[in-house]
Amino acid sequence: MPVLKAGFNGTDLVDVNMQVMPIGDTFVFDYPAGALPDGGGGLAYFLAVQVTIAVAQTINFFLQRNVTFKSNTNPWRAAAWYVVAYVVITFVAAVAQGFYKTPIYDLFIDTWGLGATGETLGDLTTMLINAGISVLVFYPIFKVIFRREPEDGDDDGHAIGPGGAAQGTSSAGMTTASI
Numbered sequence: 001m002p003v004l005k006a007g008f009n010g011t012d013l014v015d016v017n018m019q020v021m022p023i024g025d026t027f028v029f030d031y032p033a034g035a036l037p038d039g040g041g042g043l044a045y046f047l048a049v050q051v052t053i054a055v056a057q058t059i060n061f062f063l064q065r066n067v068t069f070k071s072n073t074n075p076w077r078a079a080a081w082y083v084v085a086y087v088v089i090t091f092v093a094a095v096a097q098g099f100y101k102t103p104i105y106d107l108f109i110d111t112w113g114l115g116a117t118g119e120t121l122g123d124l125t126t127m128l129i130n131a132g133i134s135v136l137v138f139y140p141i142f143k144v145i146f147r148r149e150p151e152d153g154d155d156d157g158h159a160i161g162p163g164g165a166a167q168g169t170s171s172a173g174m175t176t177a178s179i
Contacts, residue, residue, distance in 0.1 A: 001052040002123045008044035009035070016043035026098040028091060036119055037109045040101075050090075053130070057086050069146035081145040085138060093133045101126055 008014070014035055021028035032040035041048075061082050065071045071078065104125050108118030 001048055001127050002120055004051055005041070005045060005048035005123060008048050009041075011044060013044035013047065014039070014042045018043045018046040023095065023098075028094045028098070030094075030098050030101075036122070037102075037105045049130075052127070053090070057082075057134075064142055065146050069142060070148055071146035072149050072151070073145075073147050078145045081141070085141045085145075089134055089137045092137060093130045096133060097126065097130070100129060 015033045017033040018029060018031035019027040029046060030040060031042055031046040033042040061079065065075065065078060105119065105122040108114050108121045112118060114121065
């Protein structure tokens with residue numbers, strides 16, 4: 001994210017106000033125009049955050065589905081539910097960020113006087129908080145959308161017989177049950 005942010009900071013997008021969906025005195029997406037810490041990074045910061053999250057979630061989808069949960073359910077159905085969860089998490093994380101983003105950047109940049117290093121530390125801290133929110137919300141959802149459906153055989157590829165006993169085939173071609 002810091003790399004994307006640095007790239008976007010070289011554009012006029014920093015000066016484009018990105019404050020939408022007001023809630024009381026703040027916004028769900030609260031990125032006022034101007035460089036941090038005086039401004040909120042504007043559209044440049046918003047895009048850096050969202051592009052980073054979108055790329056990470058795309059990679060995460062395949063890793064969670066294929067590696068962690070070894071899901072064998074319909075990938076398109078899982079992807080649709082994943083997108084719904086991603087949108088919900090994006091809004092939850094954005095609302096939460098309204099509470100912690102400014103104090104974190106103020107602490108690192110102004111209070112501790114770290115300047116550009118403080119800004120990078122603020123970026124990393126907010127990314128870690130967003131990741132934590134994602135884990136808390138996504139993991140229970142993963143257990144549902146990345147199920148492993150029972151297959152006709154057990155882990156050894158044997159059919160499951162009556163009473164749950166695994167069945168194999170003898171060298172004579174006869175079906176045997178192991179208990």
